[in-house]
Amino acid sequence: MASTTHAEDAAHGHGHEHAHHPSGFLRWLTTTNHKDIGTLYLCFSFTMFMVGGVLAMGIRAELFEPGLQLWHPEFFNQLTTMHGLIMVFGAIMPAFVGFANWLVPMQVGAPDMAFARLNNWSFWLLPPAAILLVTSFFVPGGATAAGWTLYAPLTVQMGPGMDLAIFALHIMGASSIMGSINIIVTILNMRAPGMTMMKMPLFVWSWLITAYLLIAVMPVLAGAITMTLTDRHFGTSFFNAAGGGDPVMFQHIFWFFGHPEVYIMILPGFGIISHVIPAFSRKPLFGYSSMVYALASIAILSFIVWAHHMFVVGMPAAGILFFMYATILIAVPTGVKVFNWISTMWRGSLTFETPMLFAIGFIFVFTMGGFTGLILAIAPIDYQLQDTYYVVAHFHYVLVAGSLFSLFAGIYFWLPKWTGHMYSETLGKWHFWLSMIFFNVTFFPMHFLGLAGMPRRIPDYNVQFADWNMVASIGAFGFGLSQLLFLACVVKCVRGGPQATAQVWEGAQGLEWTLPSPPPYHSFETPPLVK
Amino acid sequence: MLLAAAASMAAGAALAEPRFNLQPPVTVVADEIYNLHTDMLWVCFGIFVVVFSMMFYSIWKHRKSVGHVAAQFHESTKVEVAWTIVPLVILIGMAIPATRVLLQLKDTSNPDITIKATGYQWKWGYEYLNGEGEGISMLSNLATSRDQIDRDAPKGEHYLLEVDNAITVPIGKKVRILTTADDVIHSWWVPAFGVKQDAIPGFVRDTWFRADKEGVYRGQCAELCGKEHGFMPIVVNVVSAQQYSAWVAEQKKKTTAANSAETDKPMTKQDLMARGEKVYGGVCAACHQADGRGIPHAFPPLEGSKVVLGPAAEQVKLVLYGRQGVYTPSSQMPSQSMLSDADIAAAITYTRNAWSNKAADDIVQPVEVKAARQ
Numbered sequence: 001m002a003s004t005t006h007a008e009d010a011a012h013g014h015g016h017e018h019a020h021h022p023s024g025f026l027r028w029l030t031t032t033n034h035k036d037i038g039t040l041y042l043c044f045s046f047t048m049f050m051v052g053g054v055l056a057m058g059i060r061a062e063l064f065e066p067g068l069q070l071w072h073p074e075f076f077n078q079l080t081t082m083h084g085l086i087m088v089f090g091a092i093m094p095a096f097v098g099f100a101n102w103l104v105p106m107q108v109g110a111p112d113m114a115f116a117r118l119n120n121w122s123f124w125l126l127p128p129a130a131i132l133l134v135t136s137f138f139v140p141g142g143a144t145a146a147g148w149t150l151y152a153p154l155t156v157q158m159g160p161g162m163d164l165a166i167f168a169l170h171i172m173g174a175s176s177i178m179g180s181i182n183i184i185v186t187i188l189n190m191r192a193p194g195m196t197m198m199k200m201p202l203f204v205w206s207w208l209i210t211a212y213l214l215i216a217v218m219p220v221l222a223g224a225i226t227m228t229l230t231d232r233h234f235g236t237s238f239f240n241a242a243g244g245g246d247p248v249m250f251q252h253i254f255w256f257f258g259h260p261e262v263y264i265m266i267l268p269g270f271g272i273i274s275h276v277i278p279a280f281s282r283k284p285l286f287g288y289s290s291m292v293y294a295l296a297s298i299a300i301l302s303f304i305v306w307a308h309h310m311f312v313v314g315m316p317a318a319g320i321l322f323f324m325y326a327t328i329l330i331a332v333p334t335g336v337k338v339f340n341w342i343s344t345m346w347r348g349s350l351t352f353e354t355p356m357l358f359a360i361g362f363i364f365v366f367t368m369g370g371f372t373g374l375i376l377a378i379a380p381i382d383y384q385l386q387d388t389y390y391v392v393a394h395f396h397y398v399l400v401a402g403s404l405f406s407l408f409a410g411i412y413f414w415l416p417k418w419t420g421h422m423y424s425e426t427l428g429k430w431h432f433w434l435s436m437i438f439f440n441v442t443f444f445p446m447h448f449l450g451l452a453g454m455p456r457r458i459p460d461y462n463v464q465f466a467d468w469n470m471v472a473s474i475g476a477f478g479f480g481l482s483q484l485l486f487l488a489c490v491v492k493c494v495r496g497g498p499q500a501t502a503q504v505w506e507g508a509q510g511l512e513w514t515l516p517s518p519p520p521y522h523s524f525e526t527p528p529l530v531k
Numbered sequence: 532m533l534l535a536a537a538a539s540m541a542a543g544a545a546l547a548e549p550r551f552n553l554q555p556p557v558t559v560v561a562d563e564i565y566n567l568h569t570d571m572l573w574v575c576f577g578i579f580v581v582v583f584s585m586m587f588y589s590i591w592k593h594r595k596s597v598g599h600v601a602a603q604f605h606e607s608t609k610v611e612v613a614w615t616i617v618p619l620v621i622l623i624g625m626a627i628p629a630t631r632v633l634l635q636l637k638d639t640s641n642p643d644i645t646i647k648a649t650g651y652q653w654k655w656g657y658e659y660l661n662g663e664g665e666g667i668s669m670l671s672n673l674a675t676s677r678d679q680i681d682r683d684a685p686k687g688e689h690y691l692l693e694v695d696n697a698i699t700v701p702i703g704k705k706v707r708i709l710t711t712a713d714d715v716i717h718s719w720w721v722p723a724f725g726v727k728q729d730a731i732p733g734f735v736r737d738t739w740f741r742a743d744k745e746g747v748y749r750g751q752c753a754e755l756c757g758k759e760h761g762f763m764p765i766v767v768n769v770v771s772a773q774q775y776s777a778w779v780a781e782q783k784k785k786t787t788a789a790n791s792a793e794t795d796k797p798m799t800k801q802d803l804m805a806r807g808e809k810v811y812g813g814v815c816a817a818c819h820q821a822d823g824r825g826i827p828h829a830f831p832p833l834e835g836s837k838v839v840l841g842p843a844a845e846q847v848k849l850v851l852y853g854r855q856g857v858y859t860p861s862s863q864m865p866s867q868s869m870l871s872d873a874d875i876a877a878a879i880t881y882t883r884n885a886w887s888n889k890a891a892d893d894i895v896q897p898v899e900v901k902a903a904r905q
Contacts, residue, residue: 157863312728371578
């Protein structure tokens, strides 16, 4: 276990804070402290989550009944596109980076991230990017309406909102790459003595691997959207057959980024779950090394499956078969992780505080998303389901019930450590049950819609699809409202609550739980010794 | 809102119960896919039951509140190997039938009839290229009226799934569909056939089906292609061999007659206006609106428009070749050259005399359109 000199650190931190650090707005603008920056990322991501959520409410309001009630079709397409872009790049990704900032230095026994000032810049790139993205609604022609996947040549027809989105994506990509470099260098160079790689906490492993994925693929996205920009404005023909180009090339480049991207959005979530389950089972994580190898296998495999998003473009059969085989293979390491989590619970001593509820909920519902992914991977079946609501159901199961629920589990788990207060367990449990129920009410019927033949990205539909759409819309409004409970719970906890101990949870393990709640400004001023 | 909801639920219930699975297959391929999916569902359900019964058992029996004390085991190479190998074997079991069906699905050789489907923003165009029916061509536009969409009229049973000209094919014959597009990527999809193929501008892809049951089969465009993506359905009539031959003969008569006579014969203003109003409603009103007022900052009004009230030749050129956006590139006027000379002439004539418009050259004849094509 680790040892630190708490009194010394507390005194130092206290002194440092008063002597050197500004307060108020300037504090947040200039901070190089990983905890402050983590907080900034999390607040930013929650704000974007609310914005993306409002857009989703707009979508589901229109789809409540057949007919065009609220929006022109072109505006509806803006809603679906921006909902996707904002949730992926504004909500989910920054939230996981916020977790990385808060936890990685503490969990490896470091005082801060390797490049503290770079860390500040990585964050502060995001609000301007978000402003570009959101204000794109208000330029002539509105926001881009080509779907978050931005396929060419439809993107060439879009107005200036498309260019704003391209610039925003470039900026966010730069932020991600800088943040990833920071995380890798911190993990590889600043671990406490005695912490070998195979003694690192799982969350740290998950972010080490995710950071490499980000560095590998964000530049690829940058390439794709830059080619789109030049096709739009500078007379190039990358995606235009008349000039010798190929629209499908965009899809190859985009999905070479896009597939690892979805693993970028889940791997840190896996890391979080691997901390929460053992804590509330009062039992060590089962199969630590297998879990590490599984993370790595998933990451490596994620590079060779991209064209499963393109099964119906007209690839030769050999290509389709290759991508089908590679894709179904990913089920193996993912299954290993699920089995290991359940084995961790098995014969443990379980309690069901809110983090554990979200973690168990995650395993249950994420696995369902995994099954529908497997079904979609079977290429002949995908011919029926590609571009239908079945796909929408699948990715919301893995992104909402997967990534988002893991984020909630992590927030409830670590909030007492971060703030020094226990959150209200009542509010937390209500948030969990309402989210769980309304999530399924919203997205489960979408499987039926896709099977029955309802395409994606349409503002209106035949009457045969009406019943399930109404159910889904009701669920969506319920789910959206339930998130206000989360906001209330977090705000209440930040402002006050029963004092949290250093240990907080009986079964929690790791260096962060050896620090007081809240931790001192520089976490570990002297590295702890890890045995 | 609640009353409307109740009313439409009642209407909905009368027309369709909730559906849970793929549409009933009418081709061997669709049937194979249906069965593959059923098998996959059973496998996933089986794994789900095994895995989650263990998890829920654990949640019940291994709770601290019933006094269960935690064991401390935390690894087992044997078990890790087992639950790596077993899923791998299951996956191989899934991959084998999937491979077989995929190869079947991709084999477009030796068709009886070949039809080219071209995706436009926002309609399909069909040309019978080979086999019985060769030479037939048509445009297939959404036939659902605007007032149903805008909720001013009750919705028909085939709301958004009906077209003015459906393609017809004979039962039991292998039909190869070539897909391409004129502007952006579309996708040709008929669920009952198990057929979906992206239509990519500048490239030709193909797919095939052999329908084993007579009937009318409906699908939709399956790739986001702009604002009317949800409004460009596909309808295929599958008929007996004799009915098909009769249909072919009838189409041939119509097309040849139409092509020459239509273009060369001058039409009366009355005929032009009547036909023009129909074409306008089906093709132009989506953007320029039924009242000709357009949508501010998106689609220019035609009422009072300088182009519509100015020299006819300019308007003919614009309709034939399209134009970059007045407001932004996204509001570009797409070329309408796929329409017939008579349709274009009629629509233009209509706009020049509709609403409060009173253009100087108030009539455009089909020959003028034909002459403007280069």
